Amino acid sequence: MQVQIVEHPLAAARLTTLRDKTTGNAGFRAALSSLTQMLVYEALSSAKSAVVEIETPLQPYTGSRLECAPLLVPVLRAGVGMVDQALAMVPEAHVGFVGIARDEETAQPVPYLESLPDDLSGFPVFVLDPMLATGGSMLHTIELLVARNATDITAVCVVAAPEGVAALADSGHPVRLVVASVDDGLNEAAYIVPGLGDAGDRQFGPR
Ligand SMILES: O=P(O)(O)OC[C@H]1O[C@H](OP(=O)(O)OP(=O)(O)O)[C@H](O)[C@@H]1O
Ligand SMILES: O=c1cc[nH]c(=O)[nH]1
Ligand SMILES: [Mg+2]
Numbered sequence: 001m002q003v004q005i006v007e008h009p010l011a012a013a014r015l016t017t018l019r020d021k022t023t024g025n026a027g028f029r030a031a032l033s034s035l036t037q038m039l040v041y042e043a044l045s046s047a048k049s050a051v052v053e054i055e056t057p058l059q060p061y062t063g064s065r066l067e068c069a070p071l072l073v074p075v076l077r078a079g080v081g082m083v084d085q086a087l088a089m090v091p092e093a094h095v096g097f098v099g100i101a102r103d104e105e106t107a108q109p110v111p112y113l114e115s116l117p118d119d120l121s122g123f124p125v126f127v128l129d130p131m132l133a134t135g136g137s138m139l140h141t142i143e144l145l146v147a148r149n150a151t152d153i154t155a156v157c158v159v160a161a162p163e164g165v166a167a168l169a170d171s172g173h174p175v176r177l178v179v180a181s182v183d184d185g186l187n188e189a190a191y192i193v194p195g196l197g198d199a200g201d202r203q204f205g206p207r
Helices: 009-019 025-043 080-089 136-146 162-171 199-204
Strands: 003-005 049-055 060-066 071-076 097-102 109-115 125-128 153-160 175-182
Touching: 009 025, 009 153, 009 175, 025 080, 025 125, 025 153, 025 175, 025 199, 071 080, 071 136, 080 125, 080 199, 097 136, 109 136, 125 136, 136 153, 136 162, 153 162, 162 175
Parallel strands: 003 175, 071 097, 071 125, 125 153, 153 175
Antiparallel strands: 049 060, 097 109
């Protein structure tokens, strides 16, 4: 599986703000939005372009546009904080939604929402979720997409645990990962360490 770690100094600065436990809800949402811009920019660096013929004020010009905008799929709740900025980068994109909450005892994903197009053949899909911990939530999402014929899936994450990266790689599904950091691992409660805590709670408060 292709893993692209975005290590730009500005990305590292936003990630530090997210990790800082003194950052409040508003500051966390702002830093997540800003970092999402960098992650989506990098995730699109290999996207195909289509030729567009235009005219500048001076002469004809052969320009380009994205050949196919990715379907954006935020995983609720935490991925909600990434979707506005991703849409700002790709305004023509469509958006699907998946809702999953981990069971706090077992860390198993509990799905509660699925709102996706029926057929994703030929469409690139960007799954937006800041946290890839055990990988259970991302794998569930990927399985929903593959069942709809998706063959080009990008997981856009902020922090990943090696366990989650391995789970995606071992799944054999057509997925690549774009992430700001692969951290040390998971603690006994399946939280990423050093991590940034609960990305949903830090944006929106406890559920
Ligand atoms: O890789 P996993 O072990 O599945 O953990 C990662 C998931 O946990 C978080 O969501 P959470 O379940 O806390 O829901 P929330 O976004 O509503 O807070 C996070 O946003 C991922 O979706
Ligand atoms: O560290 C973690 C693990 C799962 N979900 C989060 O929000 N944070
Ligand atoms: Mg949460």
